[in-house]
Amino acid sequence: MIKVRIPTPLRPLTKGQGEVESTAANIVDMIGSLDATYPGLKSRLCDEKGDLRRFVNIYVNEEDIRFLNGKETSLKDGDEVSIVPAIAGG
Amino acid sequence: MSKMKALVCRECGKEYPPKAIHVCEMCFGPLEVKYNYDEIKSTISRKKIEQGPNSMWRYIDLLPVESTSIIGPHAGLTPLVRAKNLGAHLGIDELYIKNDTVNHPTLSFKDRVVSVALTRARELGFETVACASTGNLANSVAAHAAAAGMKCYVFIPADLEAAKVLGNLIYKPNVVEVEGNYDDVNRLCSEIAGEHGWAFVNINIRPYYAEGSKTLAFETVEQLGWRTPDQAVIPMASGSLLTKIWKGLHEMHALGLVDSVRTKINGAQAEGCSPIATAFKAGRDFFKPVKPKTIAKSLAIGNPADGYYALKATAESKGAMDAVTDEEVVEGIKLLAQTEGIFAETAGGVTIGVLCKLVKQGLIKKSDVTVAYITGNGLKTQEAVVDAVGRPFRIQPSLVNFQKTFKMGKNSGGDS
Numbered sequence: 001m002i003k004v005r006i007p008t009p010l011r012p013l014t015k016g017q018g019e020v021e022s023t024a025a026n027i028v029d030m031i032g033s034l035d036a037t038y039p040g041l042k043s044r045l046c047d048e049k050g051d052l053r054r055f056v057n058i059y060v061n062e063e064d065i066r067f068l069n070g071k072e073t074s075l076k077d078g079d080e081v082s083i084v085p086a087i088a089g090g
Numbered sequence: 091m092s093k094m095k096a097l098v099c100r101e102c103g104k105e106y107p108p109k110a111i112h113v114c115e116m117c118f119g120p121l122e123v124k125y126n127y128d129e130i131k132s133t134i135s136r137k138k139i140e141q142g143p144n145s146m147w148r149y150i151d152l153l154p155v156e157s158t159s160i161i162g163p164h165a166g167l168t169p170l171v172r173a174k175n176l177g178a179h180l181g182i183d184e185l186y187i188k189n190d191t192v193n194h195p196t197l198s199f200k201d202r203v204v205s206v207a208l209t210r211a212r213e214l215g216f217e218t219v220a221c222a223s224t225g226n227l228a229n230s231v232a233a234h235a236a237a238a239g240m241k242c243y244v245f246i247p248a249d250l251e252a253a254k255v256l257g258n259l260i261y262k263p264n265v266v267e268v269e270g271n272y273d274d275v276n277r278l279c280s281e282i283a284g285e286h287g288w289a290f291v292n293i294n295i296r297p298y299y300a301e302g303s304k305t306l307a308f309e310t311v312e313q314l315g316w317r318t319p320d321q322a323v324i325p326m327a328s329g330s331l332l333t334k335i336w337k338g339l340h341e342m343h344a345l346g347l348v349d350s351v352r353t354k355i356n357g358a359q360a361e362g363c364s365p366i367a368t369a370f371k372a373g374r375d376f377f378k379p380v381k382p383k384t385i386a387k388s389l390a391i392g393n394p395a396d397g398y399y400a401l402k403a404t405a406e407s408k409g410a411m412d413a414v415t416d417e418e419v420v421e422g423i424k425l426l427a428q429t430e431g432i433f434a435e436t437a438g439g440v441t442i443g444v445l446c447k448l449v450k451q452g453l454i455k456k457s458d459v460t461v462a463y464i465t466g467n468g469l470k471t472q473e474a475v476v477d478a479v480g481r482p483f484r485i486q487p488s489l490v491n492f493q494k495t496f497k498m499g500k501n502s503g504g505d506s
Contacts, residue, residue, distance in 0.1 A: 008284045045118075054376070055113070055118040056118050062270075082277065086393070087113055087118070088112070088222070088276055088280045088395055089272070089276035089279075089293070
């Protein structure tokens with residue numbers, strides 16, 4: 001099971017839950033399966049072409065997926081995924 | 091009617107009430123304060139500003155607070171120093187240093203943004219303030235929170251300069267050293283901000299906080315006699331400061347306080363953390379995050395939130411960006427100190443280093459009225475220069491010993 005932490009702006013879609021679970025094999029599949037459970041979530045995270053929006057950061061076990069394999073980054077049992085708005089800090 | 095209309099998403103334009111939120115829930119874009127410019131225009135004037143307080147709060151009409159009960163009322167209005175010696179060294183006729191090394195109370199430009207952020211946070215009913223910081227911000231939040239009697243948590247990377255750590259502890263906030271770099275701290279804080287009802291100045295209070303940086307533009311224009319400079323050289327960490335200086339210049343134009351904005355905006359980074367400058371030089375409008383490795387720790391943000399907008403502002407203004415090595419940072423600090431008597435922190439070394447490069451490349455010309463933004467104080471980053479400044483002459487308390495040390499005879503070598 002993979003834990004996915006949901007940021008505040010998306011919690012209205014997850015019935016207020018700050019953490020949900022997934023069994024997906026990679027980030028793309030994870031977003032797809034979360035969207036099936038929580039409709040609308042994908043369109044918040046991805047643009048029309050299916051690419052992650054400019055201001056969405058995703059981390060697997062605290063590492064930015066842009067330093068891993070992007071949205072193809074694979075997931076395994078026990079991984080923790082964080083979805084974090086990019087606009088913070090500075 | 092309030093001067094603040096709403097928060098508006100910079101990406102999709104959706105509007106929100108002006109509360110403690112920073113992200114558009116539709117597209118994750120950043121929220122920005124939308125003002126009632128028509129109303130502001132009807133009351134603001136050069137004269138009214140000039141008669142205002144001797145601080146950045148003389149521009150309160152363009153800052154996102156509702157009350158006049160200000161936390162940090164003495165921030166800003168730092169000297170704009172005519173840098174004749176450094177200008178002559180570089181071959182620029184009219185060079186100025188905007189000297190935020192002497193900002194009140196914690197000696198960096200962060201006193202501006204924190205003053206706005208804490209004033210707004212208190213208005214919104216918060217009792218606890220917090221931040222993710224590379225050092226200067228934490229110092230400023232801790233000091234202002236102490237003065238305002240607010241509870242405070244500051245989160246910093248575990249490898250900061252000693253003076254920046256001490257400069258938190260003295261105010262007795264909760265100082266949390268996170269084992270990781272700033273980007274790790276920032277991500278953690280974004281998650282903490284989602285769980286605890288605190289005012290994180292650079293997360294959920296960010297739309298207000300960031301506006302404080304505009305005052306650097308306002309002051310520059312007023313101190314130049316109500317004209318905009320031809321060139322501005324600005325250090326970049328998240329890119330927010332550069333973006334807001336650009337915005338501030340345009341607000342002054344829109345409100346009729348200056349006739350035109352002719353400023354080229356130039357961004358400065360250290361090579362060991364230059365995601366924005368690298369993207370600019372490659373002609374890209376997006377950046378790739380990096381793992382920072384530079385002595386310019388206050389600029390060590392590998393994943394800059396406003397990188398995209400900084401690229402846009404610089405391109406719009408027809409300015410440039412560049413990056414310098416750590417050696418050039420140290421040289422820049424020494425050059426500013428030894429020509430103008432201003433001791434800047436590492437970020438200032440980055441700015442001076444890039445200023446030198448832009449002049450050499452012909453991008454800043456002899457006749458350009460140029461302002462370099464020096465945002466923090468060198469006493470806070472002594473580690474960076476401690477091996478580059480030599481040692482004192484050590485002598486016995488004897489006249490002969492002194493004269494021998496400086497190879498002087500009796501009554502020789504004197505200035506008078």
